[in-house]
Amino acid sequence: MTIDDSARQFLMAALSTPSPSGYEERVQAVVREYIAPHAADVRTDVHGNVIARSPSCDGPRLMYAGHCDQIGMLVSYVDETGFVYANTIGGWDPQQLVGQAMTIWTDNGPVAAVISRKPIHLLKPEERKEVVQLEQLWLDIGAADQDEARRTVRIGDPITLDLRHRPLLGDHLAGPAMDNTTGMWTVIEAFRRAATAADPLACNLYSVSTVQEEIGLRGAKTAAGSINPDVAIAVDVTHASDCPTIDKNQQGDIRLGGGPVIVRGPNMNPQVVRRLVELAEAHDIPYQLAAVGRATPNDANVLQIHGGGVATGLVAIPNRYMHSAVETISTADIDHAAELLSRFAQSLSSDDDFTPRVPVNS
Incomplete structure (x- = not known):
C-alpha cells in the first residue's frame, strides 16, 4: 500500500492544525471532514472526542483510539x-x-x-x-x-x-506534533480503508480521535464509556532507538521504516497481539516487536481496564526526538500501521474469543 493523495493531504492538514490538550476543536474539524463520507455516523461527544462508526451489525464492538492532542x-x-x-x-x-x-x-x-x-x-x-x-x-x-x-x-x-514540517531524505518527515497526529491519522485512515473494502465488516468499528491523552488519558476513558468496546487497539508513538544515545538494551531495537510496533506485555491481551502478528505476516506488512512490563502511559492503559475489561492491543509508530520541534517519523510506518488495523477490523467477527489461553504449541 501507499498513502493516496487525499490521505496525505489529511495528514499534512492535521499536522498543521493546533491541538494542545483541551483545545482540540480545530483539528477535530479536520478529522470530521475527512472521515464523514466513509462512516455511517460521526459524532463529537461532550469531552471533544470525535467518534466514527461503521454500519451496525451483530458483531463485536471494536474501538480504535488515537489521540489527537499535542503538548x-x-x-x-x-x-x-x-x-x-x-x-x-x-x-x-x-x-x-x-x-x-x-x-x-x-x-x-x-x-x-x-x-x-x-x-x-x-x-x-x-x-x-x-x-x-x-x-x-x-x-x-x-x-x-x-x-x-x-x-x-x-x-x-x-x-x-510553529507548526511547520519538512521532508527529510527518503520518506522521513520531521516537525512538531507527530505525537500523536500520526496515531490519530492511523486509526482514522484504517477506518476509511476497512469501511471501503470489498466485503462488509462483521464487527462494529468505532475509530476515535481521542482528546487530552497528554494530561491523563482522559478522552479515551470517556469514549470507552459510551462505546463499551469488546476489543480495543490504541495507536500512539514510541521511541525509535535508531539514533545516537538511545539504549537499545532498555528501549529495544526500534527503527524508522521498520514497520509499526506491536507491543507485548501485561497491558496487552495476548490473543489480540497474536492476531496482529498473524495478520502482518499473512499480508506481508513489516512489523517490529516491543515489550512493556507495566501499564503503558497511553490510551491502551485505560482501555484495558474499562468496565469489566477489554481485550486490548497497542500498535506504536516509531518516532525520533519525542516532545520536540523536530519529531521524525517514516510515512511508510503509518501507512503499514493503517493497513494492519484495517486488516484486523476485516478479520473480526462474533466467532472470535479473546479470552487468554495457553498457546497451542506450548
Missing part, C-alpha cells in the same frame, strides 16, 4: 512591558523551547511569537552551568506595552510550536 502551552500572564508568560500543557523539556518560533492561537486568529531567555553573552558564569527553567523563559509578540499585548492575547489562549 503545548497556554498564556498565564502578561507583564507591564507586554511580554507574555505561559504554563505548559503536557510534558516539556524547557531546553527544547529556547529560541523557538511559537504561535498563540487567539479567538481572532494566530499571533506569531518567539520564546527566549537572556542571551548567553549576559549570563553570569554560574547561570551558564544551570539547566534553564520554564520560569526563565518568556514569549515576545512584539507588543509595545501591556495594553497592546492584552488587546491581542488573553489569559488561557493556547500556544504551540
